[in-house]
Amino acid sequence: MNIDKKIVDDLVANDVSFVTTVPCKQLAGVIEEVDARENIFHIPSNKEDEGMGLCAGAFMGGKRPAIIMQNTAIGVTINTLATLTQFYRMPLPMIISYRGELREPVACQVEMAVHTKALLAQLNIPTYHFHWQDDVKELDNILKYTFMCNKPVAILTDANFWGGYGDQ
């Protein structure tokens, strides 16, 4: 299974047509796939809170948005998640590379990894963790759930899910 393609197929099948991204090494393939699709408008953002602003606007303009980012960005976006996405009750699937988990080669990444789930829990953000390739089968349901409840929803995807980071 090509998980990059599967993820973007699920986005398209759920009418997601506006995607903003900030890169992570683990996300390179899925970002490339997003960029290649004609039915998705891909707009790279410079910072993830900016990206969430773009997504809020796109949603109010009638498009289904998504953001693809690294878990370190949870530290950047808490104010935006609380005062924009949640306060105005808007849906936002967040496909997040979960750095600093098993098979992580970069020690610094662990420092935000240990806070990631606690911060998401504190924000009452529904959170899913993809550890095995097969876990991606849940993505379609998660996207439907996100647009049903109009909430930001986190999908954490770790190095093991992507097939290893340093040793692939």
Added chain:
Amino acid sequence: MIRSEILKEIAPILNPHLVVCNIGLPSQELHMIDDNERNFYMLGTMGLSSSIGFGLALAQDKPVISIDGDGSVLTNLGTLPTIANNATGNYTLLIIDNGSYGSTGDQPTYAGMKTNLTDVARACGCENVIEVQDKDLGPILQQAIDSDEMTIIVCKCDSGNIKLPVITLDPVVIRHRFMEAVKA
């Protein structure tokens, strides 16, 4: 002129259009001057007026005006390259540059010192950047909305605020009626 005087003057120009308005006094003033369902009031999230308005302009065809502030643009400077590189003709960014963080008591911003937001916007790749003095804003804004080119307006004006109550509309109500106006 101060921001509230400018907003009073341009309210009739803004009225038919979708407007995303910056946090704090700008939104409170617009709400007092001409509350309508085409206004999206930001109740928080300093810095994202330009991003929200730009996302909206990219997602549909109606003209969109983001009313922003110098301090808020400085806090989200990354917005200018994104806007420049994905330009859409139905978008106008109006930066009310009073050289201060008005809503929090007019503490000076760097835009009122050495930093020139007009030059910054141009350096970020924005092609159509107009700096204008407060009293001359009306016709420039009308032209920007009417034209097929995306425009960034930096409106230089005085610091200063009027006393106003906060907006008590529920955010979901603001968002819902705004989305209905987008669809109308």
